[in-house]
Amino acid sequence: MNKFKIIIFLLVGINVYGQGTVEAEFDTIFKYQFEPLKVKHNKRILIDASHNTIYSLSYGKETAREMLRIMDVDGYEIQFTEQVLDSVTLSSDNTDLLIIHGMPNDKIILGEGSNKEILYKSPLKDNETINIGKFVYNGGSLLLFLSHFPGGSGAQPILESFNVKFRDGYAYHPNHSGHKGSLCSQFNMTKENNLLNTNHPIIKSAKSTKLIPKNVKFLCGAAIFRNPEDNILPFPNNSINYTPTSDGKSNDVEESSDSYSGMIGFNFGKGRVVICTDQGIFRSLDLLIDDEKIPVTIHDPNCENAALFVNTIRWLTKMQ
Template sequence: MNYLKILFLCCAAAFSMNAQMVNDSTFDASVKRPKFKKGKGPALLIDAAHHNFIVEMGLAKPLVDVATADGYRPSIDSSLFTKAYLSNYKIVVITPAMPFTFGSKKEVTTESTFTPAEIDALHDWVNNGGSLLLLSEHAPIDKSMTPVLNKFGIQSSIGIVWDSLNCDKTIPMKGFQTLLKFNKENGLLNTEHPITKGEQIGEQIKAIVTYGGSGLTGPEYTSLFTLSPSSEIKRWSGINPSGSAASQGLVGKVGKGKLVALGDCNGFTAMYINMGAGKKFFAGMQVTDHNWKQFVLNTLHWLSN
């Protein structure tokens, strides 16, 4: 069984209480130079109102821990988006959201993840100075996130991104072509944006690997993770691929506010996947060869400045 099938089945199994995606207890969430004094930073909402499987599976804990260590005031809440509700926060994080529990259905059809009123309230909040982090994923999540992405002028591919040339070939298994590499050497990592440059010495982002996910296109935004001409959108979860993609990471201004949109969510976790026979696949902020922990911190800093 290849890595991609294992990843999907592990996600589904987690909902049946046979959790295979597990927080890595060895992850060090401490921050050497916190941006804010403890509990004095901006209020940060992690959305839990839209079947956000990262939250439902407890995999948002490492993000909460890192944000807390950096002085932010994160909270997980399941209220629907309204103008009054969003006004309580400086940063909103939406991890992959769906209209139903992930794993319970294979395809999103006519269901709505966010109501039109919620999408309007969210856009108005960003336009008036809020900062939004949107984390999408491969099919079927890409389709469920499309309406909110479209509201901000971003198109999403449907399927999964694959690149046989710019991938982590050190993983000895089928499906490694979805572990996409972005670094200075292959020219796919934008090293000149404040998020990748960091604010201080030692905060520069040098290497990122994404774990599948969707592709994004947004002409009005700056790309952090540019997809190469060799990348493809392939069939996933029984859903035929559609659309094209230029990036897996877009950033930009929306009115007075800011938006960061990523096609993959796993870098904002610190987890491992049980693969059987005592083998584990590690993904996220604790993987030292990838700079996800610093990227998470840099992203929060840019959104809160």
């Protein structure tokens, strides 16, 4: 068999898809064909598995199968770490790029019954946030994936340290409807609709025209913003951020903006940072919802997310 089915839990399923669990299957077939880097290099990529990222799930690596394969084919040395992100773990002598893939808050329950109180706290220790900032400033790079509510708010300390504003909800625009009218939009991003910035250094420095994506799919993510020149996948003007209400049955409009983005990239000191709020933009999953198969999304034949991924990794590791 070429595909394996699993059951995954979407904590926001009630708000996004109208159900609490979603059936999915791994794509194990797709292999992106591209010309690997010709020069030999010793670039090392460290992937955080110590916090509650996608790699804390038993099937996390399988959903990221094609990402890992592409980096391996391009000559990168990949290592997972379950260690605290301290100055030793993030030594520039050992690591060129740190990947953090998903970072929900930790849920803390205090008391019982009518006295029960639920608190949320970032899993990142203060020193880890400081060390990540120093690592990048001194020449390392960071690739941070967030998600729609509640899958990204645990990274808030990192975002603040890089002066990135984060809206912990769902990005929506009426011209880009979500699945069956959900309030979490599915964007098809192209140069023509001004949602794919081909002038950003990540894309502009591509090694060949074949690696310049013509369209990128972005399925259900949160909103971030920093500087306009940082935008790689800007959202349309007047995009709306919806934030779930505490009862989980409806949504409040938090704000609308012309400055929202789904993916940004910028220099910070001697290093580089890319932040993307679609956690599945480069993963190898098919969601099965209401008898409909939704590729998420690197293997989707109707997009070129894989080309964007190659350019992202190369730009972050200063190989282009």
